[in-house]
Amino acid sequence: MSFTELGLNDALTDKLKAAGIAEPSEVQRQALPALLGGKDGIIVSPTGTGKTLAYLLPLLQRIDGSRKEVQALVLAPTQELAMQIMREAEAYGQPLGVKATALIGGASLARQLERMKSKPALIVGTPGRVREVANTRKLSLHAVSFAVVDETDRIFSLGGKNDVEHLLKMCGRERQTVFVSATRSQAMKEAERKWQNDPWVSDVTGKENENGLSSTLRHWYFQGDRRDKIDLILKLVRHMKPTAALLFVNDTEKIGELQAKLRYEGLSVDALYGDTRGQERGEAMQRFRNGRTKLLIATDVAARGLDLPGLPLVVQMEPALDADHYVHRSGRTARMGREGTSITLIAPEERFIVDKLEKQLGVTFEPKMLYEGRVVSLEEGLARKGASGKGRSKPGEEGRPAWKSKAEYMASLEKRKASTEGQGREPKPAAAEAKQGAERRDTGKLPGARTEPGAGIRAAKVHAAAGKRDEATGGKPAAKPVAKPAKIKSDRARDQKNKGAPKWLKAKREAAAEDKPAE
Template sequence: MNETNEAIEANEANKANETNEANKANKTNEAIEAAFAALGLDERLVLKLKEEGIGAPTSVQAGAIPALLEGRDGILRSPTGSGKTLAYLLPLLQRIDAAKKETQAIVLAPTQELAMQIVRVAETYGGALGIRTVALIGGAALSRQLDRMKTKPQLVVGTPGRVREVASLRKLPLHQVRMAVVDETDRIFSLGGKGDVESLLRGIDRERQIVFVSATRTDAMKEAESRWLRGPVETGAAEGEAEHGLPGSIKHGFMVGEKREKVDLIRRIARNLKPSGALIFVNDIERIGELLSKLRYEGFSVDALYGDTPGKERGEVMRKFREGKTKLLIASDVAARGIDVPGLPLVIQYEPALDAEHYVHRAGRTGRMGKTGQSIMLMTPQETFIATKLGKQLGIAFEELRLREGKLLAAGKKRSGGRAAAAKEEPRAKAASQAKSATQAKSASQAKSTPGKKSAPPAKPVPEAKAAAPQAKPGGQARPMKEAKPASQAKPDLAAKPQTQTKAKAKADRKKDSKNKGAPRWLKEKRNASNPVDPS
């Protein structure tokens, strides 16, 4: 009976917990719906946001949506990954009249990838409102895109050059367009698309709404804003967000190594950190092929994107990367513009960014929508000044990093281990000390046993003789020095005497021979008789 009662109580407790969690979830959903509804969004869009799991509106969305719904021009500048796409796309979709079969809005993007990303979002939310979207991007078949334009889409998303080309063929009536958004405005202008953008803006309805969107704000953008926008609402970095256009959830660092070591650095980073995916940037597209082959040789699943990669191939490469089938993706700045991979944890810059603007767009591929991310620049010792320069321009603290014990740590940080590391070093130090003592003892033994070496002061006999000399003088008249010498010192003198006599005899013989040379026989005999040879 007791066990049955306990089981019943446990079931009731579980049901109560589930009910509480369900109530909390309902309250959370209601709060989210209320937050988006308070911005003035259509109920169908709010429900779609709930289905997509979108939480509360971000600061840029909360600041931009109400004003854009009123039809005001806008300048949306906030960190990469802060939700700018929904900030302009939701009010734009809501202002489109789905009953009219004509193109009422255009969105311009600098790259194919960003344009297709916007198309996917527009189809997700525009489908709930009955709005048709068509993509006009360079690199794809123009004939197919012209066929799609026959369906009279209410929204067109594309790259400036292709949209202008279609408009010039009179397949896109610009005079019907009442809303235009220029996404990544700074990048479009830097890539030479400013002329195409301004040509399109001149052709749309005079009573139009224009929105410029970017993570950074260049001088060219400011000049264009003064020309094309009328009383725009501005959404800058919110309080607590960085002014450089990057979210605070990104960690910025660099690793130092020679050029020939950079591939090995990437290998070590990937092996130790094991990221779900990493985007690798290069400055020179000619390096992409070399880097691709080397990393594949190391056994990595790696792919590459070039600026002129065909649309179909590009879509396949990005699909594999998003699904995790490819772990590393190499790309140039142009090719990677607009890449949005949810939860991308790591960006590696094989070569440092050319300037602060390029760095912002590279590092901004990670740490999106509040998630953490890591950006690492690989630099030679001669390039480290770039980190200091970028840090001053962007207000970012770059940290020198090293891989230690399988972790990415600051270069000045000591290894972890503490006592364990000291315990490992103690036997090594003890063994080294013992080896040193043994070497010193061996050297001393060899010096002692080797004759003729004056390695030790006690072996010198002269100081002892000098020390004994004063004591041998009883009255100061004796000469004890020669008598006090030990036998070991006298032997060398005795041995030297026969050697001296032999030399003198040889000298005398040579002198005698020189005198007798050429003399008569009787004179030689007389001289020898008067100077007999010493038999010794």
């Protein structure tokens, strides 16, 4: 079925052909007739399936470009996603005479207010900035008849709920409301019941998985020590040679250190933070899209809605927090029917997270390892190592990750040993342990026991004195020491008792002791 048969006008179909889009995607085939008919809609479809055009084309066709007032509003959770929607709106709205303006947080407010003077028919923006402009009375939403909330699940579950609801209340009562997302969370379902009237729901399960993941996406995981993850990332990028890769981390505070280490190793790396300013974010994305940056580090919040056509690889340095986060991370690749790979790096204690994601998403994670510069299955790699004798355990190799060579592992052990020596915790090899055991049997002294300064000299003197006593007594046991006089004992007891007492009490006790008759 063509776009014309779905109800689009000639201006839009010609623009689509010029952009190289000849046939609609599955989600577009289902959404266009319903949305052109004016029904509220819910579009739940995997990332990269054409959701943006599925709601944007009907919106642009229904807008009257000759009216000098805002008639449509599109809200997105991030600056990047809002700018992507804005670029599409400008491209497809131009032949229809529809003006669009972006109101995006992090950009110059004064400049955006200046653009509002052109009386745009479509506003695309982030909820916080749109509400800020609306509160200044520079933006009127009473004539809005078409409202779209993209990435609805994230907006309603991660802090943008109040702003969105405030803006929806300001729009016209007879508006058409469309919610769009890759996953349908409980928060999104609650918003549907509150803000939509008998909505139409998209269904693309015939082409894609119900979990929101593309069927052309491969799921791999590598298991190793936490401290070796950066080393593994370097190996993956160098051996797989992807045209570009997106690297996810859970903790924003780790991005700076990770970026510095990867750059030190010679990789071209940029990073996106959740609070990255609009200009810096745009420059970083431009370098990444142009191929000047090989690797882009991002958090879940910073990467929301990134549209990276042809991205072949997503690497998750730390496992996703839950199934929804995994879907949105992995959805950056394998878009529009292309193949892609999502790699998760886990420590042994994180293995249960992979098992949990497999059950929740209904996918299979393949265990992989690096062997002689190639990514192979774990079974194949271990079999080849065993056949070549490389897989047999040798002294000092216990605990070596399967993807790490012996030389690299031994080098990491040396570094670890050097760090522990610097902290006074030198690891003891087996030979040293055996020697210390012999010393314990011979001397009865614990190895590594601390001694005071001069203790060795005193011990030598005691040993020499004992030798002289042995010569004097002919090897016979020395006589028992004579008991100390009672007076000395009483004096010591008095001194112990007087310790810490005031001077007047000490004088009184000493006087009483002098008056006491000798025993």
